[in-house]
Amino acid sequence: MAGLVHGELLPELRVESVTPDDPVVVHHAPAPWRVLGRGNYAAVLVHPEHPELVVKVYAPGRPGVEAEREVYRRLGEHPAYSACLYSEDGFLVLRRLHGVTLYDCVHRGLPIPEQVIRDIDRALDYARDRGLHPHDVHGRNVMMHEGRGLVVDVSDFLRDEDCTKWKDLKKAYFRVYRPVFMRLRMRVPYVVLDLVRLGYRLTRRMMPDRS
Secondary structure: OHHHHHHHHHHHOEEEOOOOOOOOEEEEOOOOOEEEEEOOOEEEEEOOOOOOEEEEEEOOOOOOHHHHHHHHHHHOOOOOOOOEEEEEOOEEEEEOOOOEEHHHHHHHOOOOOHHHHHHHHHHHHHHHHOOOOOOOOOOOOEEEEOOEEEEOOOOOOOOOOOOOHHHHHHHHHHHHHHHHHHHHOOOOOHHHHHHHHHHHHHHHHHOOOOO
8 A cells, every 4th residue: 555655646646735724625636546535634535446445645734644643553443443554754544434424414414313422422532541632523523334423533632622622513413403403304505514614613713612
């Protein structure tokens, strides 16, 4: 896999981080590589010859590879997390997790059972027991697969500061999603979800001590 990354992917991949609060932009990914996801600092790609592995490539100028590698070292093996199998400056090779992000579940009208929320809660407690600090856990960073919850982005788990995103998401799940969206199987357009995300971010900046 490292040979494919150095020989095919990195020479032609064009990834840009425009702002640290928004997903990176992938201007070009060489065939047959396919973009699976985009975080605020990195893009995740898969090669058809290695469907159970993904490569997470950080955008130029964005740090975090060493920190994320350390997070995976502390996590070890856990069913709700991926694992880092190889890393170098600028990229990591991770075990692929399959599923649908909770963000996409709401968009597609897929019901999110409470078991998914409980699984993620337990996974975050597991991380805390290993000296980590779950941070930036939101709808695009957690997934559902066969009715179980997964955590797909742990890059900020070394940040020793309070983060209420997961707690706020759980409140929205129990107060709004379950009684309304889940019951009615409502599909929410991405433009509406993005506006909610923007409004939440602005609210947190104006009132950082309130959920």
